[in-house]
Amino acid sequence: RQSNLASTLHNLDGRSYGNLKQIRGRYTFGPVTVFIDRVQADPFASPSKVRVRVDRADAKFPLDLTTDRADRIAAADYLLRAGNEVLAKLDQRALILGHPGQEILERTNILIDDAGFEARLLVNLPARGRRILGHQAADILTRDLPEFAERLFLFDRWSGAPAGRGGNTHAPSAQGLADHVQLHRDQLELRSHLGEAGLIGFVGNGAILPRKSGDSDLPMKSSDAVVFTSPPELEHTVELSSGRTVTGMGIPRGVTVIVGGGYHGKSTILRALERGVYPHIAGDGREWVISDPTATSIRAEDGRAVTGDDISAFINNLPSGSDTRFFSTTNASGSTSQAANLVEAIEAGAKTLLIDEDTSATNFMIRDDRMRALIPAEREPITPFVSRVRPLLTERGVSTLLVAGGSSAFFEVADHVIALDAYVPADVTARARELVGAEDGAGPSAEASDAVFAAAPARVPTAGALRPSSKTKSAKAKGLDTVQFGRSFIDLAALSQLIDGQQTGAIAEALEYLAEIFDGTTSITEALTEIDAMLDAQGIDGITGHRAHPGHLARPRTQEIAAALNRFRGLRLVD
Ligand code: ADP
Ligand code: MG
Structure with missing residues (x-):
């Protein structure tokens, strides 16, 4: 029905935009099927939706790279990047495939299933005023769109294509696809190894953690960055089944504190581990920064609403008299918001917490001795995190990785202390334990207490809780x-x-x-x-x-x- 769609569009040239609705449907162009799923009502409405699909028999992609579920995620990510290259080559700006960042995420943009390969695009169908530009629309939908699908999904047409030029450009190549899928496999294998080895995070030697700028997720130029090197005490080497060997710093389960002078790279390493819950593409610098997938960043967030959280492990006897086992507010303070973020993260399954002093409420984290002397315990609603971080581990199995450059309070409760000096980490656990007068070989101290994280009652929303009053798409x-x-x-x-x-x-x-x-x-x-x-x-x-x-x-x-x-x-x- 190729000529069909083209001639329909030519005939619609100059007519009022609403007439475009009639092109909805399914069209065949050789091995490519085009689906026009939704047509925008006017030129300024959100773009129209089209899909292109090629059967496996025609696409001829290597089965071993496109069968397993995880492989499909990586291969689809590769095709998404390659697809944007193809669109750039076709110089077709009306077709929108969507742009990925540095991470590999499972997305809807490219679908790989047992039957074939599909790209989901958005398209702004062209108009002059409110009149259809039919000839241009025909070029987009009947020439460039099928051509896009053929260049992207016919694997035979890839051979001879120049290999990706590195960086963020991805001209499709067979080798590029194979490498992309294999890197992803290796990252997932390393992640499952970390779990078995009792590690919550890993930073590979040679990693580039700092970013180009505060508003860019691209790596800092390697000539400017200090590449990561593990302290010998924390170094792990993992041999992957692909034959690749990865060496780097393993962060064990438990309580780990990162210390160091201001501007020595503490937040940068924490942020890299925050992102390490997602796999990164080759060339990012964080390919081998891998975290417990449940690791959750916890910060203060004053002003947020809280509904029925049990924050009593941290906060009690509020002057307002509110019950902190079922705490609600429309305007949380710094400390209560951080407590709420923490208990909610655990409710959602977090086994690792990532906390930076830069974004924490100080009174939630610590309280020093003079303050304890001045303000009697019964006048202070907050039990600081430093007193709860061990029970959190022993009672709930939740590990903490914490950046604290301003206070030694966490030395006593830390399993490991890592110091950063000009971006280079060292294991200073022994020295930190000496400073707090711990006995040789003694473990971290836990504040003796009864169970403080008693099983929180399940939070059950009401039947109508998520039915907003407005009847439109919610x-x-x-x-x-x-x-x-x-x-x-x-x-x-x-x-x-x-x-x-x-x-x-x-x-x-x-x-x-x-x-x-x-x-x-x-x-x-x-x-x-x-x-x-x-x-x-x-x-x-x-x-x-x-x-x-x-x-x-x-x-x-x-x-x-x-x-x-x-x-x-x-x-x-x-x-
Ligand atoms: P801190 O939290 O210790 O105060 P940051 O992590 O915020 O320090 O880092 C301070 C600055 O140093 C940032 O501009 C960051 O981009 C840069 N930086 C961090 N790590 C490195 C590194 N490995 N090489 C070069 N620059 C780095
Ligand atoms: Mg910092």
């Missing part, structure tokens, strides 16, 4: 940091591990999905488990109910879905 991402949910806005700016606007889009879909699950008996934890299992089984298309064209979404972690839910000011719980 949840929508607004950029990276905001989800509009009904009439209210959920502020996600504090979530440093939410890294891609497409994840925010998926979080909006997840909230609608959760609205269906919450029935007044299902807890937040149960609902999160259910959504995660669904995503594992069906991919992100599942969260949209398998709309033919789901738009551009990327898989968020459970932690970030939970964080959005917890920040929704309309959340209501069953008593």
